[in-house]
Amino acid sequence: MTDLLARHRAVLPSWMPLYYDEPIELVSGSGRRVTDAQGRSYLDFFGGVLTNMVGYDIPEIREAVQRQLATGIVHSSTLYLIRQQVELAEKVARVSGIPDARVFFTNSGTEANEAALLVATNYRRSHQILAVRNSYHGRSYAAMGVTGNRSWSASALNPLQVAWLHSGERVRGLLARLGPDEQVDAAVEDLREVLATQTAGDVACLIAEPIQGVGGFVHPPDGLFAAWKKVLDESGILFVSDEVQTGWGRTGEHFWGYQAHGVTPDLLTFAKGIGNGFALAGVVGRADVLESVPAISFSTFGGNPISTAAGNAVLDYLLDHDLQANAARVGAILADGLRSAVGGLDCVAEVRGKGLMLGVEFVRPGTTEPDPAMTVRVFEACRAGGLLAGKGGLYGNVLRMGPPLTLTEEEAREGLAILVDAIRSSAEAGA
Numbered sequence: 001m002t003d004l005l006a007r008h009r010a011v012l013p014s015w016m017p018l019y020y021d022e023p024i025e026l027v028s029g030s031g032r033r034v035t036d037a038q039g040r041s042y043l044d045f046f047g048g049v050l051t052n053m054v055g056y057d058i059p060e061i062r063e064a065v066q067r068q069l070a071t072g073i074v075h076s077s078t079l080y081l082i083r084q085q086v087e088l089a090e091k092v093a094r095v096s097g098i099p100d101a102r103v104f105f106t107n108s109g110t111e112a113n114e115a116a117l118l119v120a121t122n123y124r125r126s127h128q129i130l131a132v133r134n135s136y137h138g139r140s141y142a143a144m145g146v147t148g149n150r151s152w153s154a155s156a157l158n159p160l161q162v163a164w165l166h167s168g169e170r171v172r173g174l175l176a177r178l179g180p181d182e183q184v185d186a187a188v189e190d191l192r193e194v195l196a197t198q199t200a201g202d203v204a205c206l207i208a209e210p211i212q213g214v215g216g217f218v219h220p221p222d223g224l225f226a227a228w229k230k231v232l233d234e235s236g237i238l239f240v241s242d243e244v245q246t247g248w249g250r251t252g253e254h255f256w257g258y259q260a261h262g263v264t265p266d267l268l269t270f271a272k273g274i275g276n277g278f279a280l281a282g283v284v285g286r287a288d289v290l291e292s293v294p295a296i297s298f299s300t301f302g303g304n305p306i307s308t309a310a311g312n313a314v315l316d317y318l319l320d321h322d323l324q325a326n327a328a329r330v331g332a333i334l335a336d337g338l339r340s341a342v343g344g345l346d347c348v349a350e351v352r353g354k355g356l357m358l359g360v361e362f363v364r365p366g367t368t369e370p371d372p373a374m375t376v377r378v379f380e381a382c383r384a385g386g387l388l389a390g391k392g393g394l395y396g397n398v399l400r401m402g403p404p405l406t407l408t409e410e411e412a413r414e415g416l417a418i419l420v421d422a423i424r425s426s427a428e429a430g431a
């Protein structure tokens with residue numbers, strides 16, 4: 001055990017997980033590659049849980065932050081005007097697709113969801129919330145309350161009144177047996193039934209991820225959110241799209257995950273990639289909803305000049321280089337390559353995802369029984385081969401790939417070869 005690992009274990013809580021049998025310390029990065037303290041280089045196919053969206057050490061972002069640092073002000077207070085905050089809010093409002101939107105910046109996705117729930121419950125004068133099974137929305141008391149994955153829940157206590165909807169389960173569960181159209185119909189029926197049997201109709205909002213990130217990159221059939229929204233609109237229930245993982249063009253086909261559904265959310269939460277490593281998140285939404293909070297409220301650090309300088313540079317870079325198109329193109333190489341090389345193995349239930357948000361779900365050969373041990377073998381083999389990936393899913397049996405959106409075709413092919421080797425050798429080792 002390294003000295004740093006021993007010190008980590010001695011002082012940080014044991015429920016904070018560390019990846020890998022031998023956890024690594026990253027000491028430098030450039031482009032899509034990172035180097036650990038032992039000098040080993042890795043192609044980063046996870047971007048630190050989709051946190052690094054445009055690559056490591058990007059000059060435009062480094063220089064934007066350095067310019068702010070050179071002023072001598074890291075941050076003073078959000079009670080003063082902050083140019084970068086206003087500029088970023090204008091851009092986020094413009095790209096959000098929500099007419100006449102307002103933006104409130106926070107420091108994490110958890111806080112963004114917390115803010116959205118606070119606003120929605122206040123606007124609707126109701127504490128009842130609809131959430132989706134297998135979801136993940138953060139680690140605060142309320143965000144955990146709408147998280148539909150008990151392995152992530154720190155407590156069995158739930159401070160909120162939550163009623164749970166079926167997700168777009170694809171391998172097991174009730175809806176997985178249905179085709180996409182039938183799945184939409186069944187999910188709408190489920191929503192109506194939940195509203196009628198578990199609520200008095202006075203629900204504040206539905207919060208949902210267009211693709212469930214921690215849940216294993218599970219996505220419902222396109223169009224489901226629009227079908228749900230029709231029902232929600234009958235009672236004025238708000239729809240919150242948690243785009244913490246799916247935003248900014250990652251899915252390739254759209255800028256936001258919600259756009260696959262032909263619907264506009266009332267509130268949208270974002271985080272992770274927009275700071276490219278700097279702590280930046282927020283909620284963007286309908287002016288009448290966001291403006292409905294009666295109390296004065298601000299965040300000490302949310303929207304600070306360093307984070308928002310980074311955010312402006314990241315968003316400009318993303319749009320100038322049309323990284324959404326790159327995510328679609330390079331993601332297709334990866335998805336097609338994985339499907340043809342390992343999609344037919346009897347331990348692979350599914351290769352799924354969109355753009356550069358791809359997952360491989362592992363099961364015991366010929367069954368739908370989750371195989372987390374196989375996932376760990378693949379995960380460790382990828383690392384040994386020089387590639388960082390992620391794990392996830394309700395049962396920990398999904399390998400997740402969410403590389404920076406600047407991933408090149410060459411890097412995609414290099415990573416694909418490592419992945420295919422790791423999956424094949426791990427399948428043989430488990431046979």
Ligand code: PLP
Pocket residue numbers: 049107108109110111113136137138139209213214242243244245271272281
């Ligand atoms: N929402 C989703 C969909 C997430 O994936 C996450 C984090 O993984 C969060 C919210 C919480 O974000 P944070 O960890 O920045 O608090």
